[in-house]
Amino acid sequence: MDPASGFLLDHILAIQRPTGVLLRAPVAGSSRGITLRWSVQGAAMSRLVDDAWLPSPPDSWTATVELLRGEQVLASQSREASPPRLRAAATHGGALIGFRGATPQVTVDDLPATCAPQPAHQGLEVCFVEATRGSLVRFGDGVVTAGALPTFEALPLEETPDECGHPAFPAPVAGGILGCSHPGQLDRHRRRPGGPRRAVRWGDEAIAPTRASVLHGGSALAVAQGRSLGTWTPDDAQISLARALPLAAAPAADGGWFALLMPDRMQALPHGSNRRVQPPAIPAPGRGIPRVAGGRVAWAEPTRLMLGDLRGGRTGPFVEGCRHTVLSPGWITFSVGEETVAEGLVGQLGSSFAVDSAFSGARATFDDLVAVPARTGDLVQTALLHPPSGLIVARLGTTEAWVEPRGSDADGLVVRRWAKGATGELARHPAPLRVLEEDGSLGFGAATQAGGHGGGHALLAPGEQAEGTIQVASPARLATWRPDGPSDGWVEVEALGTVTRIELAGSGWLDLAALPRNTEARVRFVAAPRGEGLAVDALMLDRR
């Protein structure tokens, strides 16, 4: 790896902890001969090797870090304190709200409501507002849609958890469950519970579970087998031939890139292209499959996690001693020791969760939630973490039925639940109501705060556009949240080959379209060339 000449990210990473704020500035390239010089105005600071620690910082501070080789300043970055704000997240029966100081005034569907105190979390006071699914919970200047996450109740699936002889399969893919006729042969797909299992082929052969991984949100399967590389869905298999694929792990993919971890190098290539990008780092023998999302790739080496930017070429060690990374366009989540950490990749304030999840590699993401296994005492549960708010919104599992995540798709979260020592069963926690955030699966405008789950919104400048793709498994109504703010623009919804333009007006939830089963919809927010711009916030899929 080349010597560092700059930082890995465009901003200083900040993590909110119960007793203060931890600042980090990973460098791009080798840190040999490099030192970091931190300075903070408005708060006390102590150094932690290369990081800076601000114990109980006030509401206002500014931190600066300089990258030095000798006395030469190669680069510098600054970060200001994130403005104190309320944090909120939907739960099954209402919403959790985090705050400092006095308990906020709360309404549910515009009627005053009580916010019941809960145990404090990460230095925040927390209270719970009871509300039915779909109710609007308003607090301060934020709003949350209650019940917008997978239900507590789970529906058993017919597939057995170990039929593939691989811990990641069977798994939800493209609205159904992809499983195996025999261990090691990923060759059966069932679109809906009770339906027939259809044969799956990759060229002329079954897919090996060790050569495949599921894309975020379960939209498709990435496969690299023999000399063929591509994605698979029940309706389509995009296969291209490669020169050679001596992979050290299964391939990873998101909507735009494949990430290929080989014994001696990491490569990425855009879908439909043979032009391979090679981050400027020679991977040490890694472990686990790489992660790719939002133009970034992450892979684990024995002692550290590497992060590379496929567009800018910046690559370097991101963090030491972590396990089980989950990468999304806005967040990177991993386990360190007995805690789970989520760091914002677009400047958001990160969070640490007191969740011991390093023991197992089972992970799933659902919209802006990350599902991780969590062990406490003699129990293994699945904890649903909400990185934008830093709150743990639910724990699934009991002493009799341990639960770990298996995957997710547009219809909800799939878990394995089992009695200790038994194989157990797969079950789906359906999500009748989904609220998609800027920081979640869509990444509209790379907003730095969450919207409908308790934060602000993104603002598109005149002429600017933001778009994202939504997978719909079951029929659903698509709506968008109209925040207060400029509304000079419109929304285009493209589904089943038809583009519908919807003018934006008013506030609150605004219906956009009715989407049929197994649809891929493209939603494009367009700010008018003239005007004040367009405030963009959450989307909702309602199939109640």
Next chain:
Amino acid sequence: MSESTPMWARWVAGAWTVALLLAVWPTSGLGAALLHGWLVTTGPPLAAAVSLLLAAWGFGAWSTPVLLARAPSDPGSRLVIDTAFGLVILQVGAVLGTIPGLLGWGVAVLGLGWIAAVARWVRHRPAPPVAPSAWTVVAATVAAGLLFPALFSVGAPPTGADELQYHVRMPLDLVQYGLATHPHDPVSAFPRGLHVLHGLGLGLHPDLGRPLALLFGLGGVLAGHRIAVRLGGTLAGGFALVALCGAASWLRMTPVISTDVPLALFLGAALLLLLDAIEDEAALDVRFALALGLLGGAAFSIKYTAAVYFAPVWMVAGVLALRARRFPVAAALVASAGLPILFAAPWMGANITAGVHALYPFKGIATDPAFRFNQTENYGAGGGLMAWLRTPWDLFVLGTEFDRRHYLGRLGMWPVFAIPGVLLAGRRKAVMAVFAVATLGFMLWAGPLRRVAYLLPLWPVIAALCGVGFAELTRGRGQWLPALVFSVAVVVAAAEVAPAWTAGLADSAVASGRADRNTTRDSRAESSAAWAWVRENTPPGSTVATAFVWEVIAPEHRVLWACAEECPTVRLTLAEAGSGAEVARVLRELGARWIVVKKQPFLRSGYPDMTDEQFALGYERPLQVLDELLSLHATEEHRSGLYGVYALDAPRQKAAPAP
């Protein structure tokens, strides 16, 4: 071709073949490269194995005249017997040398053997060999063709489950740790007579295991051939070679390190001695009894199942002695039957010292059926009296490789065709004696063992009887009928071994150095990714525990709890611990920080003979404890398919508040 083919004709044919090879190979490209690569890659370990057997022969050639009242006149028999006696001497010496930890000096012992071999050759230069009969030449050529892929398989890395579990590891452990049994390494409680012989030769070449296995197998082939020749003449010998090598399981197992095939050499030597005693009653003396005890002891020291095949030899020899009214010899035979206990004493002593069962890796094996080895996998589906009676038909007629009746191999239909002939020839005393040994051995095998691999020590004997049978059926019916039957037999043999033959050819790349040995191993072993992680991420010499893992690919690590089949040792250990926390404590005490685990579901329906309580105790409870261990007291470091590597968590203590 007749037996009177002039010698000059053979020389011409041989010269023509060599000339053709010299002309074709250099121009064939691949052939020349293959030969050169094979010589460079597989040649050295094969040469090491040959030199180990040469040393054995050196010791044996001097000891045979001392041990036997009358040395066999048949040179082939003499070679087998000399080598077997030499191996007995080497084995005893190696075991005694291992006790003070001197096995690493084994090469010095081999050096003495080479000196003995050279001295024997100089002192008693053998007479020029008698030209073999035409039948023998043709049959040997066919046998060589049938076994040809074995030359490639011996150059491949050991990737059989048992090879990876302990056949590769045990010689190294014997050199490093001595004779001691490790109470948490169950396979170290097995008899290791073969592994000390490997250990002797490790100084010559570290990869001599498979070549040595092949030479043991060829010794068995030679023994089987000589038995057939002595029972039914050269025609019987020719048929025996075809039948012996025309069995898929023999071809698959001969180049693979195992403790079964080597027993064939010792059993064959014992039967050749028995034939001597039948032919000349003067040979049926006390020294014969002692020799039988030594051969049986060495075999018993390799694998306790040797008793199944040697017991009939003793029984038949005893009957012979009693019928000849040689009561002192009969008494000596009874006494010599106890000799194998002496050979096994080092292993049993090490076990008792380590606090485990004298014969088996753990205590309590017989106390609860829930933890009996191979409770159902081997015997359940085909167990019982009717299955026992039906075994010959099931095995020889219906049997397929990887058979659902758990024979796990195929030997072909040879005995079915040969039985009438054997019955015709059975009037002869020698044939009757060998037939009795084979039948009794087979019946004993069909009871508790019932796996083709375990039958292989007896296969050369069975094949010899097949040869006798074929010869008996065709003898005296002119030249054409034997030739026709022989030709059909060759075609059948080729068809029998075809899958194993082509599978063996797949080893040609690695055997000739065109494929990397470690890469080949890793591509064949399903646990290779997990073990690669262990090798790359844990310090050499550290202790790694396993659970339900058969393969071990960590030569520089101390491995605990490696197991086979349904892993009763692991299940018992987990059940006795009672909780994941207790297992974690035990492992920490043993210095283990990492655990390699294979996910191993046990289906209730697979154990129909077990009660629910037994299944809960023997299978469900251990998995619950393992689940607790891995979920609550360990952290997953690596995952590859069914295999995971976990790091044992440090004992829970109040964590300091982290910034």
